[in-house]
Amino acid sequence: MALFGNDTAQITVSLEYDLGGGWTPWPGESYTWTDDSPSCGGGGGITCVDHVAQLSLDPTQDITVIKVRATMTVQLTHCDNCYIRTSNAAGTVSVYDVRVIVERPTLRLFLDADNNFNPESPEDDQPQYVPGNDLASGYPVAIPASGTLIQTVKVIAAYVLSNNKIVRPPTGVENVAMTLENTSIYSGIAMNFTPGFSGDLAMPQSVVSFDIDHTARNDLEVRDYAAWGEVRAAAGSDQAPTMRVPRDDNTNGIPDVGWRAADGTVVPDAFADPWEDGDAAPSGDGTPGDGLGAIEEYRGFRVNGALRRLDPGRKDLFVYSTHPQSIGDAHSLDLNFQLLQTGEMDLATRIINPDYGNAGNGPGAAPNPGRALRDDAAFQRGLYVIDGGDSGNGVVGKTPRAIPGMVVPNDVSGPIEIFTTTIRKVSPDDNNGTDVDPFDEGKNNQTLAHEIGHGVFIAHWRKQVSNPAVDCPDAGPLQPDRAPTIMISCWLQMTTDINDPRWNNIPHVYDTTDKNQLRIKKVY
Amino acid sequence: MLTSAIKATAILFVAAATYAGSEVAVFLQPRDYLAPQYMKKPGGDADYVYVVGERIRINVELWNRGERPVRVDTSRAAQAGLVRLVLLRKEAGGYVEVPSSVAREGEPSLRTPVQTLPGTWGDVLELPFKGSLAIPLEIDSDALATPGIYLLRVSQIPLTCEGDCQIKNQAGEYRFEIRSASAVSEQIESLTRRAYHAIERSRVAEAEAAIAQLLKVHPSSVVARQFEGDLAESQRQWARAEAAYASALRILERGDDRLLAEPRDHGDGRRRYLSDRQKAARASGRRQ
Numbered sequence: 158m159a160l161f162g163n164d165t166a167q168i169t170v171s172l173e174y175d176l177g178g179g180w181t182p183w184p185g186e187s188y189t190w191t192d193d194s195p196s197c198g199g200g201g202g203i204t205c206v207d208h209v210a211q212l213s214l215d216p217t218q219d220i221t222v223i224k225v226r227a228t229m230t231v232q233l234t235h236c237d238n239c240y241i242r243t244s245n246a247a248g249t250v251s252v253y254d255v256r257v258i259v260e261r262p263t264l265r266l267f268l269d270a271d272n273n274f275n276p277e278s279p280e281d282d283q284p285q286y287v288p289g290n291d292l293a294s295g296y297p298v299a300i301p302a303s304g305t306l307i308q309t310v311k312v313i314a315a316y317v318l319s320n321n322k323i324v325r326p327p328t329g330v331e332n333v334a335m336t337l338e339n340t341s342i343y344s345g346i347a348m349n350f351t352p353g354f355s356g357d358l359a360m361p362q363s364v365v366s367f368d369i370d371h372t373a374r375n376d377l378e379v380r381d382y383a384a385w386g387e388v389r390a391a392a393g394s395d396q397a398p399t400m401r402v403p404r405d406d407n408t409n410g411i412p413d414v415g416w417r418a419a420d421g422t423v424v425p426d427a428f429a430d431p432w433e434d435g436d437a438a439p440s441g442d443g444t445p446g447d448g449l450g451a452i453e454e455y456r457g458f459r460v461n462g463a464l465r466r467l468d469p470g471r472k473d474l475f476v477y478s479t480h481p482q483s484i485g486d487a488h489s490l491d492l493n494f495q496l497l498q499t500g501e502m503d504l505a506t507r508i509i510n511p512d513y514g515n516a517g518n519g520p521g522a523a524p525n526p527g528r529a530l531r532d533d534a535a536f537q538r539g540l541y542v543i544d545g546g547d548s549g550n551g552v553v554g555k556t557p558r559a560i561p562g563m564v565v566p567n568d569v570s571g572p573i574e575i576f577t578t579t580i581r582k583v584s585p586d587d588n589n590g591t592d593v594d595p596f597d598e599g600k601n602n603q604t605l606a607h608e609i610g611h612g613v614f615i616a617h618w619r620k621q622v623s624n625p626a627v628d629c630p631d632a633g634p635l636q637p638d639r640a641p642t643i644m645i646s647c648w649l650q651m652t653t654d655i656n657d658p659r660w661n662n663i664p665h666v667y668d669t670t671d672k673n674q675l676r677i678k679k680v681y
Numbered sequence: 682m683l684t685s686a687i688k689a690t691a692i693l694f695v696a697a698a699t700y701a702g703s704e705v706a707v708f709l710q711p712r713d714y715l716a717p718q719y720m721k722k723p724g725g726d727a728d729y730v731y732v733v734g735e736r737i738r739i740n741v742e743l744w745n746r747g748e749r750p751v752r753v754d755t756s757r758a759a760q761a762g763l764v765r766l767v768l769l770r771k772e773a774g775g776y777v778e779v780p781s782s783v784a785r786e787g788e789p790s791l792r793t794p795v796q797t798l799p800g801t802w803g804d805v806l807e808l809p810f811k812g813s814l815a816i817p818l819e820i821d822s823d824a825l826a827t828p829g830i831y832l833l834r835v836s837q838i839p840l841t842c843e844g845d846c847q848i849k850n851q852a853g854e855y856r857f858e859i860r861s862a863s864a865v866s867e868q869i870e871s872l873t874r875r876a877y878h879a880i881e882r883s884r885v886a887e888a889e890a891a892i893a894q895l896l897k898v899h900p901s902s903v904v905a906r907q908f909e910g911d912l913a914e915s916q917r918q919w920a921r922a923e924a925a926y927a928s929a930l931r932i933l934e935r936g937d938d939r940l941l942a943e944p945r946d947h948g949d950g951r952r953r954y955l956s957d958r959q960k961a962a963r964a965s966g967r968r969q
Contacts (some may be wrong), residue, residue, distance in 0.1 A: 462849070479852035481708055481744045481813060499835075499853050505725035543728045546714030549877070549904065551954025572728055576716065598811075 165235040166246035167191050170227060172210055177222035186210050190248075191234075216324045220257045227252045262316035262324045264333075264395040266388055268377075268402060269311040276323045276370040279315065286310070286403045287412050288357075289382035289457075289464065295417040297382060297457060297464040300350065307346060307379045312360065314373040314390045314397060325371045330393040332364050333373040340386030341410070342517030343456070347382050348449075348510040349501055350459045356517065357384035358402065377402065382464055383456035385410055385519040410519045411455050418468035420493060424455070428469075434678065436472040439491045441675030442614065447472040448537030448567070448678040453510055460495045468493060472677050474566070474613060475509040475539030477502045478605070480575060482598060484542070485605030486643060486665045490613070490675065497539065507538040507566070537678075538566045540612045542605065545574030553580050554604040556611040563614045567679040573608045577601060603665055606643050610667065614676035617646035642668045703747030705808070706851035707764055707838055712738040712817060715877045718904045719940050720860065720870040726771065726830045727858035732871040733828060734862065737820040738786060739855055741766075741835075745808035752807045753814050764853070765837040768822050771830035781822035790815045828861045866940060869899050876908050880915065888912050903929050903938040903951070910958060919966030926959035 160166055172186035214220075227250045267274065268283035271292040282292060289297050289307045298308050314333040315323045340358045345351040357380050365373040377388070385405065390397040403412035407426070415425040432450035454467035458475070467473050476484055477497040484494060495509075502509055513535065545555070559570035584600040618641055642664050711729055716722075723730040731737060741764050745751050753763075768781035791798045791806050792813045806814055820833060835853030860867050872895040879888035889912065895905040910925035932938050933952055944951070 477852075479708060479710065481706065481742060481851075498849065498851050504728075504854075504856065544710050545716050546711045546729075547877075548716050548950075549718050549907075550951035551957070552950040571722075571725065574716070578714070 160246070162237045163235060164233060164237060165191065166231070166233045168229065168231050168246060168248045170229045170248065170250050172252070173226050173228065174212060175222070175224040175226075176214070176218060180224075180226070183210060183212065183225075214257070216318060216322050220259075223255065223257060225252050225255045260318050262318050262327075264314060264390060264392050264397040265317055266390050266397050266400040267313040267315065268400065269313055269374075272311070274311065274313055274372070274374075276315070276372055279313075279317070279321060279323055282310075283400060283402065284404045285414050287414065287416050288379050288384040288403055290416075295423075296419075297466060300347070300459055300462070300464050304352060307382065307384075310377050310379060312375045312377045312388050312390075312400070312402075314365065314375075314392065315371055316392075316395075323371050326367050327393060327395075330367070330395075332366050333375075333390050333392040334364050335360055335375050336363065336389045338387045338389060339518040341381065341384060341515055341519040343381050343383060343512060344514040344516075345512030346380060347464055348453050348456055348458045348512050351512055353512065354380040356386075357381035358386040360388070381456075382466075383410065383452065408519070410452050416455050416466050418454075419460075419465035420468050420471070422468040422470065424466075424469060428452075433469070436469055438471050439672065439675060441472070441677075442673060444676045444678055444680055446678040447474070449473065449510060453513060458495060458509065459501050461498050461501075465495065467495075474677055475502065475537075476542060476609065477504070477507075477539060478542040479544060480542060480577075480601065480605060482601045482605055484609055485602030487606040487609040489606070489666055490610070490672065492613075492675075492677075495539075502539050502541070504541055504572070506536075507541050507569075508536040509539040510537050536567075538569070540566050540569060540609060541572040542609070543572045543574055545576045547578035547582070548574075548576040549579075551579065551583065552576060553583065553600075554608040556608045563616055563674070564612065565614050565676050565679050566612055569612050573612060575601065575604050575608060580604060599665075603643055603663055606665070606667075607645075610644050610671065615644055615667070615671050615674045618642045618644040618671070619646070639670060640664075640668065642666065642671050644671050703745065703749050703751045704847045704849060705751060706744045706746050706849045707835055708740075708742040708744065708852045709766075709833065709835065709855040710740045710742055710815075711855075712740045713878055713881060714738075715874050717870060717942055718873050719899075719942055720864070720866040721942060723858040727856045729855070729857040730860060731857060732860050732862050732867045732874075733826055735871065735874065737825065737833075737857065739818055739820065739833070741816040741818055742813050743808065743816075744813040744851075745810060748810055750807050750809045750812070752805050763816060763838075764835050765839065766818075766820075767834050767836045768820060768824065769832045769834060770824055770827070771832070776832055779822060779824035781820060781824065784819050784821060785817070786819040787817045789817070825859055828859050830856070830858050832856050866942070869895065869902070869940060872898060873902075873904050873908075876905070880908060880912050883915065885912065885916065899938075899940060901932055901937040901939070903932045903941055903944075903955075906932060907955060907958075910955075910962065914958070914962055914965075917965075917969075919962045919969060923959055923962040923966060926955050926962060930955045930959060 167189060169189045170187070172183040173180045174183055175181065229248055229250045231246050231248055233246055267279055267281045268286055270282040270286045274280070285292060291298050301307055312335065314335065316326050317323050337358055337360050340356045342356055343353060345353040359378040359380065360375050361378065362375050365375045367373045384402070386402055388400045388402060404414065405411065406413055409426070409428055409431040411426045411428055411431055413426050415423060417423050428451040431452035434446035434448065434450050436447045437445055449467070451469045454469045457464045457466040471493045473493045473495050475495045475497060478484055483496055488494065503511065548555070553576050555574045556564070557570040558564045559568045580597060580600050584597045618639070643666055645663055714729060717730055720730065743753060743763070766783050767778050769776035770779050788799055789806070791808070792815065793809050808814060825831070833855040835850050838848045838850060862868055862871060872891060876888055876891035876895055879891050888908070892905050892908050892912070895902055899905065906925050906929035910922045910929060913922035913925055930952065933944065933955065936944065938944065
């Protein structure tokens, strides 16, 4: 630029692009020099030296139509000497390289557990997914008919950019090969529900084609409420990162998201040891646990026809009672009672977690150090309560014991018998051994609670030291003065008036001393 | 007898549409069952034990666990009309169904929280909240002549109810053992039960004969003396009852009844029971 006298000039340079829709100014890529500008100043996109301008393109941009141009205008804006001395202004600009740099998309997997996957805004359900659960409610889906699937979810493969945009697969890539590896093979589909399957997860298709929305979708069959496995996918030379279903970074078999127990408690996965059994409430005699590991409480049990995941913070007691009064007044024990119906517990063994075995991978698989530590206590037993009819000897309830002394469910040797006919004979109104009274629900409820109390380590209420004369003959030291409770024994000796309807004097509740004896887990 | 203005026709079990949220649970319960006095209790596969030839009596009970009343039409309740039962016998490979029949035995009874009412077949009975219907049935099968482990199971509940009403098979299994009558303890048990059932049904002559036969076979039977007391008490013969209970108590305390299955069962419960009955008979005699 050579200017004389008062002459002025201006040079303007700008970049434009055309992505197929017409020329568009390139934002920030325009600069104007005037006579008082530094001859080659900075401050703009376009300067006097080589310059690289960048523009982000839509992933769907057709690169064959891209055009870029530079435009320069040179103007002598004031020129006194144009005829005497020649002022002039000139410049050169060129676009000498147009490069389209394409980000290489990566193959990845998504889990769609609620059938609402949107390729425009892809969301992965894997972090929140719990096998066998309804994603929205957080509770298990209904137990399927025997031999059928619990649920089917989708595994979706797609090529994505770093901004989570799904893009078309690379040219020539039309299919994805998917494999399932390291799946669990638990016995049954829940802790007390057989039969199971040869694998807890399954994919019916090993090769899936990309669809028009650039996704390749495969069914993932879920066959266990604690199913566990790894999905791998490959397309062309690309390998997707392995997706573990459910997400389980610490591989303890429990989803990282935790689970929602049937009582509504949200249980985080904070279990370094999946067999941890530390149920704290109710505290009872101070023995934590209920004989069930965290992973068992997570996997869940068939209870009253539905799958229930449990709260590992609260002790559970499983009871199958053939009594219409179920467990009677035992509800006040404040345990999480799991009341079973026909077919939910083997009555010969009363084992409530028979299906803990895992022939595949994941927790419980052999060798299983966690389980081996407690092999002798691998099974937890429930209580089984029947109507014994008439005892014939005045006994109204009986908890059979495999060992002397107080017992936990594992040491109860058979069904607890409630002799309802005997109760009807000896309870009011007639209070004698021959006249059978109307069915007395209240007395059945008391007897049920009394015997169930024995089944969880609660001893008889004994007579006080202050009144030893009327003590029961059956073992145990006399206890300090204390009001009678539902665990009372020898009620026939409680009154000298043989016609007093003595049942009416028996409480329907346990007291603190009773509750402080409670224990469910066998201590070895 | 309970009667109802509503006589049902096609629907066995009727719950009006307004009875939303009802649940009826089905149970199988023993009826007239005396726990073993002389023979051993059944093992883990059975809860009840009978001697070959004994009648297997059960109750099918329908319990209303909903908050609203429901109505049960018993007009088609003959045999398996309300529930269908199958009898299975344990074989080497598992349980196998064996032919059986179910017969109604007596009238149904309706229990409410405050009373038990007799019903009549054909009635439409309304089950109130916590109410139940007990249907007495007797199981018959030639297969029961063979000792073994048996399972009576509710196979189907062909009941329907309208609205939000569920029928649930809550405890629809009855596990029992049939024992041969060849062993002495089983023979004595059989006689014991015969006497028991006669007393329960107030058949005095039959009861006396059965007790006499029991004493003939097993003269030191505590249970026979106890039953003598029970029978006398039921006839308000207090002195005779007191003497019988005292006799039973003496036999028990001396340990003379060596065949008794569990002589000191449950904290010496029988001794306390006999003692209590003796006192009761004495007290009643004094008041008389």
